[in-house]
Amino acid sequence: MIDQSASRTARAAPRACRLRLPVPVAAARALVLAAVFVCAACGLVYELELVALASYLVGDSVTQASIVLSVMVFAMGAGSLLAKRLSCAPAVGFAAVEIVLALVGGLSVMALYASFAWLGQSRPAMAVFAFAIGVLIGAEIPLLMTLIQRIRRQDAGGAVADLFAADYVGALVGGLAFPFLLLPCYGQLTGALVTGAVNAVAGGFLVLWLFRSDLTPRARGRLLAANVVVLAVLAGAAWAAGPFERAAREAVYGGDVRLAEQTAVQEVVLTGAPLQLFLDGRLRVRARDEYRYHEALVHPAMAGRHRRVLILGGGDGLALREVLGYPGVGSVTVVDPDAELVALARDDRALAGLNRHAYRDPRVRAVAADTFDWLRWARPSGARGGYDVVLADLPDPGISRSAKLYSQEFYGLAERALAPGGRLAVHAGAPSAGRRGFWTVDATIRAAGLRTAAYWIGPGHGGGDWGFVLAARHRAPALRLPADAPRLRSLTPAALASAARRAARAPMRGLPPSTLMHPRSG
Numbered sequence: 001m002i003d004q005s006a007s008r009t010a011r012a013a014p015r016a017c018r019l020r021l022p023v024p025v026a027a028a029r030a031l032v033l034a035a036v037f038v039c040a041a042c043g044l045v046y047e048l049e050l051v052a053l054a055s056y057l058v059g060d061s062v063t064q065a066s067i068v069l070s071v072m073v074f075a076m077g078a079g080s081l082l083a084k085r086l087s088c089a090p091a092v093g094f095a096a097v098e099i100v101l102a103l104v105g106g107l108s109v110m111a112l113y114a115s116f117a118w119l120g121q122s123r124p125a126m127a128v129f130a131f132a133i134g135v136l137i138g139a140e141i142p143l144l145m146t147l148i149q150r151i152r153r154q155d156a157g158g159a160v161a162d163l164f165a166a167d168y169v170g171a172l173v174g175g176l177a178f179p180f181l182l183l184p185c186y187g188q189l190t191g192a193l194v195t196g197a198v199n200a201v202a203g204g205f206l207v208l209w210l211f212r213s214d215l216t217p218r219a220r221g222r223l224l225a226a227n228v229v230v231l232a233v234l235a236g237a238a239w240a241a242g243p244f245e246r247a248a249r250e251a252v253y254g255g256d257v258r259l260a261e262q263t264a265v266q267e268v269v270l271t272g273a274p275l276q277l278f279l280d281g282r283l284r285v286r287a288r289d290e291y292r293y294h295e296a297l298v299h300p301a302m303a304g305r306h307r308r309v310l311i312l313g314g315g316d317g318l319a320l321r322e323v324l325g326y327p328g329v330g331s332v333t334v335v336d337p338d339a340e341l342v343a344l345a346r347d348d349r350a351l352a353g354l355n356r357h358a359y360r361d362p363r364v365r366a367v368a369a370d371t372f373d374w375l376r377w378a379r380p381s382g383a384r385g386g387y388d389v390v391l392a393d394l395p396d397p398g399i400s401r402s403a404k405l406y407s408q409e410f411y412g413l414a415e416r417a418l419a420p421g422g423r424l425a426v427h428a429g430a431p432s433a434g435r436r437g438f439w440t441v442d443a444t445i446r447a448a449g450l451r452t453a454a455y456w457i458g459p460g461h462g463g464g465d466w467g468f469v470l471a472a473r474h475r476a477p478a479l480r481l482p483a484d485a486p487r488l489r490s491l492t493p494a495a496l497a498s499a500a501r502r503a504a505r506a507p508m509r510g511l512p513p514s515t516l517m518h519p520r521s522g
Contacts, residue, residue: 012237019150019151019213019214020213021151021210021213022209022210022212023210025151025152025276027187028151028210028237029148029151029152029162030216031206031210032144032147032148032151032206032210033148033162033163033165033166034166034202035144035168035202035203035206036141036144036163036166036167036170037170037173038168038170038198038199038202039137039140039144039167039170039199039202039203040166040167040168040169040170040171040174041170041171041173041177042101042102042103042105042136042174042195042196042198042199042202043105043133043137043171043174044132044170044171044174044175044178044336045105045174045177045178045182045191045192045195046107046108046137046192046195047068047069047072047133048174048175048178048179048193049064049108049109049132049178049188049191049195050068050108050109050112050126050129050130050283051064051068051069052065052178052183052188052461053109053112053113053122053188054067054068054112054122054123054126055401056267056280056281057112057116057281057375058122058123058126058297059282059398060292061401064126066498067123067126067127067130068130069232071127071130071131071134072130072131072133072134072194072204073134074131074132074134075130075132075133075134075137075138076129076135076137076138078134078135078138079134079135079136079137079138079139079140079143080138080139080141081138081141082135082138082139083138083141083142084141085194086139086143087142087143087146089146089214090143090146090150091147091207091211091214091215092207092213092214092215092219092223093139093143094140094143094144094147094203094207094226095203095204095207095208095223096223096226097134097139097140097143097203097225098140098199098200098202098203098204098207099200099203099204099223099227099230100136100255101133101136101137101140101199101203102196102197102199102200102230102234103196103200103230103233103234103354104129104132104133104136104492105133105192105195105196105199105371106135106192106193106196106197106199106200106230106237107192107193107196107233107234107237108129108133108192108212109188109189109191109192110189110192110193110237110241110244111125111129112125112126112129113189113224113243113245113248114244114248115283116248116252117247117248117249117251117252118248118251123393141163141167144163145160145163146210147206148162148163150211150214155520166220168239178191180382182194182195187262189241189244189245190238190241191266192499193234193237193238193241194238196230196234197231197234197235199413200230200231200234201225201227201231203227204223204224204227207223208220208224208468209239210226213455214519215423229435244455249269252281253269253271253276253278254271256271256272256273257270257271258267258270258271258272258273258350258383259344259348261336261344263339263340263341264281264338264339264340265337265338265340265341265429266280266338266341267279267280267281268338268340268341268344269281270344270348270350270351273287273350274287274288275285275287275350275351275354277316277351279341279395282395282396284316285316285318285354287354289464290318290354291489291490291493292457292466292489292490293320293457293464293466294318294321294322294393295322295488295489295490295491296457296466296468296491296499297319297322297391297393297425297427297466297468297498298319298322298323298391298425299481299482299485299488299491300425300455300468300470300477300479300480300481300496301320301389301390301391301423301424301425301470302323302326302389302423302482302485303423303477303478303480303481303482304389304423304477304482305388305419305421305422306326306329306388306389306482307328307329307330307331308325308330308331308332308333308387308388308389308418308419309323309329309331309332309333309387309388309389309390309391310332310333310387310390310391311323311332311334311335311338311391311393312335312371312375312390312391312392312394312405312414313335313371313392313393313394313395313405314334314336314391314393315334315338315341315342315345316338316341316345316351316355317334317342317345317346317351317352317355317358317359318354318355318358319391319393320332320334320355320358320359321354321355321356321358323389323391323455324356324358324361324363324364325485325486326482326484326485326486327484328484329363330363331363331364331365332361332364332365333365333366333367333387334364334365334366335367335369335371335374335375336366336367336368336371337368337369337370337371339368342359342366342368345358345359346359346360350462371394371405372404372405372410372413375410375413375414375416375417376413386416386417386418386419386420387417387419387422387423388418388419388420388421388422388423389423389427390417390418390422390423390424391424391425392405392412392414392424392425392426392427392500393427394406394427396427396429396430397428397429397437397440397441397514397521398429398433398434398437398521403514403519403521404516404519406441406444406514406519406521407444407457407513407514407515407519408444408447408513408514408515409515409517410450411424411426411444411445411447411448411471412448412449414448414495415448415449418472418473420473421472421473422472422473423470423472423477424445424450424470424471424472425468425469425470425471426441426445426468426469426470426471427466427467428441428442428454428467428468428469429441429467430464430465430466430467431456431465431503431506432459432465435506435508436508436511437521438454438456438467438513439454439488439507439508439509439511440512440513440514440521441469441514442454442469442511443511443512443513444513444514444515445469445471446471446513448513448514449473450471450472450473451471451473451474451475451476451477452469452470452471453469453470453471453476453477453478453479453500454467454468454469454470454478454500454503454504454507455467455468455469455470455479455496455499455500455502455503456468456499456502456503457495457499458498458499458502467503468499477505479496479497479499479500480493481493481496
């Protein structure tokens, strides 16, 4: 961002000595604008790296983005004011800013992940790095304004327009490069280090070559040495990135990490015996008690016709395992956005053993697609009459990016997919962590035109607790187990009745529904 200090800095540009350029004036101006372009791209990548990693580590991406952006923009204003103190020696000042920015921005992801892994929290580190990077970014434009005026004096409005244009185009390129180039090719950690190296090279080249006549031999030597040191540090960090990630992962998940993959959708981690599955750092499956969750989600919904079943999410195949226990099931469609997770559930020996090789069943069809979009565009009700059972085995409702999967619009699409007499079963989070969130899901389903029956599976044997909502079109479905249910490990008619009573003891009525335009998680 540019404030009025930029134009004052331009008027205060040094005039004591004549600048000797190694290239014509037009080329020199083009090089300065190219430096603005690169610096803007790098700055936006640092910003996006912080937002992405903080959202992954802490959750609630809206809050993390708000903190990073607000702190960074405030710090950019402070950096613009700081630049006035450096305007007496703009070339040296700009080089120093770029050296520090390359180091801080390049190492920010590593530091943030280390804070999370070994200190158990990352938000304070996120705020510190957002402020530091913002201050340094804010100092860039005023100093570049002074440097471009050193090449050729022009009115402040024209200079600002040129710098803004290069700055905004660079931000566009950086914003697109982050998700489409850096993340797929390098990942977050190495991507930040590569960005820091580019930043250091661009700043060092501009000052040490184009503005070398403004530098004393001593200053030139110090800046060159500092750039070399920063590049060496970033290169060393890139070399150590693999061992660092493994050590941090072991600190987070324990020393028995068996598999860790970054898919196109999320990070997938499998730990050893007893098997645990983590998705984006959050425990999704624990072998010792996952059956309690999946039995409670699936079997009450199967009481009634269940010839055609749709599972939304559930790529691990464990809800699918429960469904396939019914001989009357003719077809099951699993819609999960992560094709690699589905492949892992099919091919990994431990996970496939846990789901009893469910994906090998000829009745199963797996679709890799966003569940909301698939419901919207596939129009699954169609001529075939819709699904007798729809199971929403989705991430917790408290995660910002899953908000649309707990919206009134989503449940309206799910209702459209139901066959006459069909049932929808939804995992509604952990009531012990927030009753309001649990009952907000219930209110949202009812707002979509369905009648609901809520039940809450309490904690047992040190495991978690889960809330569920069973819904149907015309009247609230009865909570019961099917007559043809397979042998279950934990869910009995008495346990299901107890779960219904547990939910009925603490109702919250009159809550507004969650919608796409006004998401509510509690």
